[in-house]
Amino acid sequence: MIVNNLSIGEIRNRLSGDGLRIASGPFNCRIQSAFPELAQDLARLYAHHSLVPDDTFIDFHVAVQVGYGLRRWLRPQARFVVDGIEPFTPLPRAQALPMIEWGMNWCITAYSQNVLILHAAAVARGNRAIIMPAPPGSGKSTLCAALVNRGWRLLSDELTIIRLDTGEVSGLARPVNLKNKSIDIIRAFAPDAFLTQPVLDTTKGTVALMAPSAESVRDIEQLAMPCWMILPRYRPGASTSLTPMKTGAAFLQIADNAMNYHVLGIKGFKAVGHLVDRCKHFNFEYSQLDEAIARFDHLASED
Amino acid sequence: MFYSIATGERRSSEGVFWKEVDEGWIRYEEHSGNTQLINPLARFIIDLIDRSVEPLSIPDIANEVLLAEPDTEPSTCLVEVEAVLRTLSEAQLILAVRP
Numbered sequence: 001m002i003v004n005n006l007s008i009g010e011i012r013n014r015l016s017g018d019g020l021r022i023a024s025g026p027f028n029c030r031i032q033s034a035f036p037e038l039a040q041d042l043a044r045l046y047a048h049h050s051l052v053p054d055d056t057f058i059d060f061h062v063a064v065q066v067g068y069g070l071r072r073w074l075r076p077q078a079r080f081v082v083d084g085i086e087p088f089t090p091l092p093r094a095q096a097l098p099m100i101e102w103g104m105n106w107c108i109t110a111y112s113q114n115v116l117i118l119h120a121a122a123v124a125r126g127n128r129a130i131i132m133p134a135p136p137g138s139g140k141s142t143l144c145a146a147l148v149n150r151g152w153r154l155l156s157d158e159l160t161i162i163r164l165d166t167g168e169v170s171g172l173a174r175p176v177n178l179k180n181k182s183i184d185i186i187r188a189f190a191p192d193a194f195l196t197q198p199v200l201d202t203t204k205g206t207v208a209l210m211a212p213s214a215e216s217v218r219d220i221e222q223l224a225m226p227c228w229m230i231l232p233r234y235r236p237g238a239s240t241s242l243t244p245m246k247t248g249a250a251f252l253q254i255a256d257n258a259m260n261y262h263v264l265g266i267k268g269f270k271a272v273g274h275l276v277d278r279c280k281h282f283n284f285e286y287s288q289l290d291e292a293i294a295r296f297d298h299l300a301s302e303d
Numbered sequence: 304m305f306y307s308i309a310t311g312e313r314r315s316s317e318g319v320f321w322k323e324v325d326e327g328w329i330r331y332e333e334h335s336g337n338t339q340l341i342n343p344l345a346r347f348i349i350d351l352i353d354r355s356v357e358p359l360s361i362p363d364i365a366n367e368v369l370l371a372e373p374d375t376e377p378s379t380c381l382v383e384v385e386a387v388l389r390t391l392s393e394a395q396l397i398l399a400v401r402p
Binding site for chain 2: 246247248249250251255261262265266273276
């Protein structure tokens with residue numbers, strides 16, 4: 001059974017009651033919300049995700065709750081709560097939806113030390129994955145969103161999960177977090193994609209969430225082997241260029257973007273080493289999404 | 304100036320892991336969690352100092368490099384060795400000591 005099988009009323013009831021239990025790759029999440037207006041967007045964003053039976057283990061119990069005291073009425077706030085802990089300061093109620101996404105990312109990063117977690121987007125063709133670590137503002141999410149709207153499978157937009165035993169990437173297929181100009185760019189590029197209404201004035205600027213494709217969610221259990229590590233950089237007016245990167249530089253890039261490299265210790269060092277060995281590494285500069293996608297398609301067809 | 308390993312009681316190779324990469328080596332130190340990209344000459348010098356019971360002088364080290372790479376121009380070798388020693392010392396991978 002998937003989220004789409006539920007009516008909006010049922011989703012709203014679950015969010016305000018015992019929680020909406022969804023599976024996102026290796027993680028099961030229970031989402032509760034005191035804000036009924038989130039039901040519609042969550043229904044669209046997670047439409048194809050499986051519902052987790054009541055007796056199944058839940059990794060993260062997350063909730064967005066109303067602010068304390070007068071904050072319930074004056075400048076209403078949303079509080080993110082996980083297992084009774086509030087890791088963030090409250091945000092304006094209008095930011096409750098992105099707050100859930102940021103909060104779930106925080107949960108994965110804080111609690112999942114049995115996998116290597118990269119701050120990176122990952123997409124796949126068949127079972128071969130491209131990993132794209134990059135700092136904010138590099139155009140990573142825009143490129144990721146464009147690729148998944150042209151036939152690539154979304155593994156993750158924000159956190160790439162690498163198994164320590166096999167080195168494979170586990171898909172999450174959660175919503176893509178678009179920011180600022182990239183929102184209009186993706187709206188124009190993929191008019192059929194579902195994007196939430198932009199949320200203004202967040203710490204990341206204006207944000208909107210894009211729903212993952214049904215195919216990406218359907219194949220979520222299909223692990224992918226990382227084959228390429230590409231460091232994307234959007235530069236206005238740049239021609240598309242893919243430049244090989246040496247493995248030492250690639251190692252440092254991956255280690256820098258690994259959220260739990262230091263926590264894992266020698267396991268992290270070995271996991272990054274194996275990842276470096278099995279991937280080809282490139283710097284990638286682009287300004288035109290169609291050209292960028294053609295270059296990625298070509299890359300995937302070469303080997 | 305002489306050079307020794309900076310880690311005091313234990314040998315530098317304890318808890319240190321290496322991975323070969325295009326540019327040379329990645330050095331990972333388990334105790335500190337530090338990860339560094341090390342070029343082949345720097346790796347050679349670290350190993351040399353680590354194996355030596357006594358601190359080594361710059362000419363000692365340059366001579367060892369020349370023995371390993373006889374085609375190297377001696378004056379160039381000395382300059383390169385000095386540069387690597389400076390870098391390794393700044394990174395606290397080796398310790399400069401007075402004779």
